[in-house]
Amino acid sequence: MPELSESAVRELLDQYPDPETGRPMGTMGQIVSSQVSGQSIRAQIGLSTHSRPIADDVRDAIESKLVAAFPGSSVELTFQDHPRPPARVGQTALRAKSVIAVGSGKGGVGKSTVAASIALTLRRLGSKVGLMDADVYGPSIPHLLGLQGRPGISESKRIDPILLDDDPNLFPMPVMSMGFLVDPSEAVIWRGPMLHGSINQFLGMTDWGELDYLLIDMPPGTGDVALTLSQAIPLAGSVVVCTPQEVALLDAVKAAAMFRKVNIPILGMVENMSGFLCPDCGKTYDIFGKGGARAKAEELDLPYLGGLPIDMKLRVAGDEGRLSSLLNQDDAARAPLDAITQAIVRQLAARSVSAPTKPSLPTL
Structure with missing residues (x-):
């Protein structure tokens, strides 16, 4: 000794x-x-x-x-x-250390709320974060964050994202979404090539700044956005969101298979709507079942990142565009999100320790 x-x-x-x-x-x-x-x-x-x-x-x-x-x-x-600027991601102008896609096999499982909440939690815990809404047909990120406006074009001919800058103690969070570009009452009716082009523009032409994490809110299902992303940039990983009920789990399996097929590592599964704690009687009701995502994650040999209970405060805050302020102020609402977000960062850290990265050369 x-x-x-x-x-x-x-x-x-x-x-x-x-x-x-x-x-x-x-x-x-x-x-x-x-x-x-x-x-x-x-x-x-x-x-x-x-x-x-x-x-x-x-x-x-x-x-x-x-x-x-x-x-x-x-x-x-x-x-x-310890300052450590990020290198460029692939052949794009994007500078981010970890790009994470948040997806689901079906709609209605709270994927966008989970994606926004993870981004907000990473930011609150001290990281530099960007949030990209890749759900072109149903963009909901601007509404959840209470953001509006139209992105401008900088002198360098890049897109200026909308900034969430609601707390002087936190890094401003750049956000990009089709919801900033079209009227809420209009529908985006695009074929695959146009969708592919918009995703590449959001990634490569947006002035994201220097990020630790870029969170990407994927469209529901197993469409071609995942293929576009896998071809455009190397992703650090993906998070699959589902609810405990069997029909949602069946689609979550398809989402996991999709990520694996396009060689995007899966960081784990999140179970949303995981029980409802009645504020009147204190009893927990498993409205959509219980433990389904944990069991399915074990079956698929995937990490289980945690569960998010049905929280009326989160639902109301999202509807009113106050998601950020609620998570900054309410310890009970953010506790399960803290656990899930830290589990994601632990997964990335464990991977780095098992396979250390090579020093990056300075970008000219």
């Missing part, structure tokens, strides 16, 4: 894998400082905004590792921001 010393502590910290890249933190310049005084260890570590949602996990893991290596020691670990 090594003797407690600053050099021994530094060596252990240097080898700890960065959750974003999987590479040792020492080689990434993330060990800011470390001191040893008696049996007390103090260290400061740089953590990128991509990993900020699981900062508590990282702290607990490093502290446990230090205490196990140096029994009887006490550890105080703090974080500071």
Whole structure:
């Protein structure tokens, strides 16, 4: 067992894998400082905004590792921001570290609400996030977020997205949707090639800025948008949303098969409308069944990311365009979303640790 010393502590910290890249933190310049005084260890570590949602996990893991290596020691670990700009995604102008598609096998399961809520949660937990509404025929993201306006064209001939900038303590979130471009009473009647072109424009011609995460709200079903996305950019993964009832699970299986067929990794399944807690009697009613998504995820060998109960406050907030403010203010409403969002980031971190990314070359 090594003797407690600053050099021994530094060596252990240097080898700890960065959750974003999987590479040792020492080689990434993330060990800011470390001191040893008696049996007390103090260290400061740089953590990128991509990993900020699981900062508590990282702290607990490093502290446990230090205490196990140096029994009887006490550890105080703090974080500071570690700037790490994203590289371009594929051949597009998009700069984002992780692009995540949120899909479902059928409509009516709350996919758009889940996609928007995950994006808002990542943002609230400290990441730089963009949200793209790829549901061209039924865009609902603008309504859920209470956003309106028409995207402009910048001097560089790129599309300026609409920004959700409702909290000075959070990064402004760029949002792009067909809902900003057509009147709510009009229908978009497009064939495949036009759909393909709009998705590519949203991805490559929108001035998203530098993002940790771009969340893409997919159209329901197993149409050609997933194929377009798989050909346009490398996606970090997908999330399948379903409800507990068997008919929804049958379609969720098709959605999972679709993502696998176009080589988009599946990060896991989310069970929406997972029980209703009666505010009057305190009893939980399983209106759409119980545990179906967890069982189906196990059957398909997929991670189960968590369940979202039926929450009247979330439904009302979405209808009134107040989804962001509710999740910022209501601990009970956001608790299950925090758990699901952190599970997604853990999946990405586990993948990075098992297969560390190569250092990216600077973009000229």
